[in-house]
Amino acid sequence: MGVLTACKPPAQTRQHDDAAAQKRGLKLMETKGCGACHEIPGLNWPRGQLGPSLMRFNDTGLIAGYLPNTPVNLAAFIRNAPATKPGSTMPAMPVTVSEAVDMAAYLQGGGRD
Amino acid sequence: MTEGLAGALWGWPPPVLDPAGPYADSVTVLAWALFAMGVVVTGIVVAALWVALRGPERWRRVLGGEKAVWIGGVAFPGVVLTVLLIWGLTLTASLTKPITGDEMRIRVTGEMWWFRVEYLDAAGNVVMRDANEVRIPVGVPVVFELRSADVLHSFWIPHLSGKLDMVPGRTNLLRAEATRTGQFGGVCAEYCGGPHALMGFVAIAKEPEEWQRWFDARVAADSVQPLAAVSTTNPQLAQGRELFMENGCAACHRVAGTQANGLAGPDLTFMGDRATVGAGILPNHRGTLTGWIGDSQGIKPGNRMPSYDRLSAQQLDAIAAWLGQLK
Structure with a gap:
């Protein structure tokens, strides 16, 4: 627990208050098919089990157990996971930088549980 | 231009009454005409009901008379329905016109x-x-x-x-x-x-x-061998192809130019060129393809493709990579 809290940046640096970005983020997660591998808050179908659940991602200390859960890291990971975490089996996604930022905002904004 | 499924499918489920061709046009016109007729008839019925319950005595007497029944109950619907039927059949005749062979x-x-x-x-x-x-x-x-x-x-x-x-x-x-x-x-x-x-x-x-x-x-x-399917120097693609052949995928799926010749499932010769994965339900990219191969039963419960969850994520990714470049 001590390690996790140490890795987790203070809440105020991670919080996105941009509700519009979060809304776009959820829509993107739906249209890009992220649910094929992940359980995503606010998305009823699909709820893939192949990858880790993304429920309560805001409480996750490390992205993929590797990177501090910051907006920049998360957006980079969503866009190109193997380049961000060598060996990651999540493939690079066909999303733009701003789309990845919106999706990160949604996941870190707590989502709709 | 939005990407992904919503973009690919222009609304999901696909919206009705938004025709993009002559055949859908006639169906749409007919649907709106029927709706308009429904509104008119409902209006007349409601008005008659109001007259019958609250209207002046003189109107109520007219409405209760035999003439009203002949006009409102026989002549009006008879004429309207006949016209509507003839018009509707004419309008949609193109949908069932004989095949000429040039199509x-x-x-x-x-x-x-x-x-x-x-x-x-x-x-x-x-x-x-x-x-x-x-x-x-x-x-x-x-x-x-x-x-x-x-x-x-x-x-x-x-x-x-x-x-x-x-x-x-x-x-x-x-x-x-x-x-x-x-x-x-x-x-x-x-x-x-x-x-x-x-x-x-x-x-x-x-x-x-x-x-x-x-x-x-x-x-x-489709008739010659697609080079991408047959030979590759990329080790990941070669591994993906090998896994595809070894794990029984070829028993149900065909990829032209390879020994994969199964006919039970969808033809995958041009999988990388397809807009969707899982029969129109997910946008087609490496991630969704990986998810589908590994967990098709989770995504589309009861479908006839088993989840290949015994393969490692790295193996699934290799298969998806190989399929994704079949164009």
Whole structure:
């Protein structure tokens, strides 16, 4: 627990208050098919089990157990996971930088549980 | 331009009453006309009801008389319904007009729970195979020869035509034509068991020249061996191909130019060129393809492809990488 809290940046640096970005983020997660591998808050179908659940991602200390859960890291990971975490089996996604930022905002904004 | 499924399918489920061709046009006009008639008739009935309950004595006497029954109960509906029937049949006559033989022919077979697609030449020979996707040239009349391999399905592209059942043992002919380019969502519109609600496809309309180039390339690749499928120096792609052959995928799926020759499932010769994964339900990219191979039962419960969850994520990724470059 001590390690996790140490890795987790203070809440105020991670919080996105941009509700519009979060809304776009959820829509993107739906249209890009992220649910094929992940359980995503606010998305009823699909709820893939192949990858880790993304429920309560805001409480996750490390992205993929590797990177501090910051907006920049998360957006980079969503866009190109193997380049961000060598060996990651999540493939690079066909999303733009701003789309990845919106999706990160949604996941870190707590989502709709 | 939005990407992904919503972009690919222009709304999901595909919106009705938004025609993109002459056949869907007539269905849409008829639907609005019937709706307008319904509104008028409901208005008359409500007005008559008000007169009967609250209206002046003189009006009520007229309404209760024999003449009102003859006019309102016999003459009016008789005339209106006859006119409507004749007009409706004339309007939609184009949907059922005989096939001239000059139309483009595409055979679509409903399977539990996907669509087998075969492009036919004028003689009825299969010249190219695909699945869950039909591509047509703009402005060219198309006849879909609809069949079913198992139970009742129904073929419906709301933007392009009416819906028509796919009946086992029969071939039903459906006319369609697109007057503008675009990607139009299609669905199975007849409950066919299990994951019926997740049985979709895409119709893509392209400019005729563009379509012809695409079609010629496809026909050539389908008969000759696509190089990408046969030889590769990329170790991950080679591994993906090997895993595909070793793990029984080839028993149900065909990839032209390889020993994969299964016919039970969708043809994967051009998997990388397809708009969707899982029969019109997910956008097609490396991630969704990986997810589908590893967890197809989680995504589309009850479908006939097993989840290959015994493969490692790295192995699934390799297969998806190989399939994704088959174009």
